[in-house]
Amino acid sequence: MPDAPAAPAAPSRKLLFAFVVAALAAVAFAVMWLFGNISERKAEAKASFVRLAEMTEETVDPSVWGRNFPRQYDSYRRTVDVERTKHGGSEAFQKLDDDPRWKELFKGYAFGVDYREERGHAYMLSDQDMTERVKNFKQPGSCLHCHASVVPAYRKKGVEAGAPAGPEHAREQLMKGFEVVCAMPYGEARKLVDHPITCLDCHDPATMALRVTRPGFLDGIAAFAASDDAAHHMPSVERWRKGSRAQPYDPNESASRQEMRSFVCGQCHVEYYFAGEKKRVTYPWHKGLKAEQIEAYYDEVGWKDWKHGISGAATLKAQHPEFETWSQGIHARSGVSCADCHMPYKREGAMKVSDHHVRSPLLNAARACQVCHHETDEEMKTRVETIQDRTRALMTRAEDATLDLVHEIEAAAKDGTSEADLAKPRAMHRKAQWRLDFVAAENSMGFHAPQETARILGEAIDYARQGHADAIRARAAKR
Secondary structure, eight states, X not given: OOOOOOOOOOOOHHHHHHHHHHHHHHHHHHHHHHHHHHHHHHHHHHHTOOOOSOOOTTOOOHHHHHHHOHHHHHHHHGGGOOOXXXXXXXXXXXXXXXXXXXXXXXXXXXXXXOOBOOOOGGGHHHHHHHSHHHHSSOOBGGGHHHHSOOHHHXXXXXXXXXXXXXXXXXXXXXXXXXXXXXXXXXXXXHTTOOOSSOGGGTBOTTTOOBOOOOHHHHHHHHHHHTSTTOTTTOHHHHHHHXXXXXXXXXXXXXXXXXXXXXXXXXXXXXXXXXXXXXXXEEOOOSSOSSHHHHHHHHHHHTOOSEEOTTTOOEEOOOXXXXXXHHTTSHHHHTTOOHHHHHSOEEEETTEEEEOOOOOOGGGGXXXXXXXXXXXXXXXXXXXXXXHHHHHHHHHHHHHHHHHHHHHHHHHHHHTTOOHHHHHHHHHHHHHHHHHHHHHHSSTTTTTTSHHHHHHHHHHHHHHHHHHHHHHHHHHHHHO
């Protein structure tokens, strides 16, 4: 029997050792090269910044800031662009012509006369000046809270009203002047400002740190932090609630930078109302951020925006509750901020900057979406539009259901149905229209929180159909 072939010789221990040493050396070299490259880029970015203009709390003009931050300023100027996605955009078309049902839904209110698509930040002040809601209806200076770079005007009016002078009293000046300007007629208050939102509204001119400057948000988030619903929403709010709570929650003192990347947007993209004779801008977050919690607050304080011109219901008008809706969605739960999607980072040479061309993420999916979602542009667009198409279809049903209720109340009133018997149908109209408008006025067509939006519209349809049935029974009983 032939001998078995000899086994191959085992590799030399010295050769194996040499291979391991070489591999480790290569890894160490790669790590050192990467560290050196990062350090070089950071140094290059720092060296590229030269302060060419002095900026103070009075520097409202964004072109002055642009001398120091030309990349951010160039993208900020692009908010003049007119762009459109399937369910949104920046064209100032008349929504009442696009969907005439809203003429009846807003009957008796200024929005039934002029209700336009919002344009970019560059137009937020000029569009406010041109709307028929300002030209033909009496409006207060409260509108400037979100439509203008109004912080210096607030502080100046605050000092004139008795707040102490000096930078150490800036907060007191801001809050005092805010009350003064809110109470002024719009035309008079408009003379105090020259620009729409600018760099000063979101950044400290000395440090460039993000900050909240709007008194309405400062009051509103403090009220929310103290509410029963605040837990498990925002990390800094949770920390504040678990702490001593000696002072009201202040985002400028407590919030993380990532939270501030949403809070600076939430200063204006929110639901609000003008409270009291002084028309103080108030964010109704005392019971929470959900639609029904805001409604409960309005019910408690007895607020209505107007008496509906057909049904006679004490009706509510939602503004633009993007912050509230976003807070109920998966992106907020995952720590994704407004700026991550609407102002994504971009690389310009050695600089990594936020894109200040604030717009729909669908117009910039590669940087806005694909950082987290590793899918194609077409796939991301399809996912979003599927959500928005379904929301639009459900919203149309809610519009029809609410109008059926409105017309049935009108018919019942003409038949002589008593005010007492119409009370419940009108209460259902208030509930249904509030939920419908909460979604319609929110500018993501459901994408910020798809399940929450569907829930709200489902309730709108349910309340409208309940009220419709109540009105039919009341009308039949009268006969």
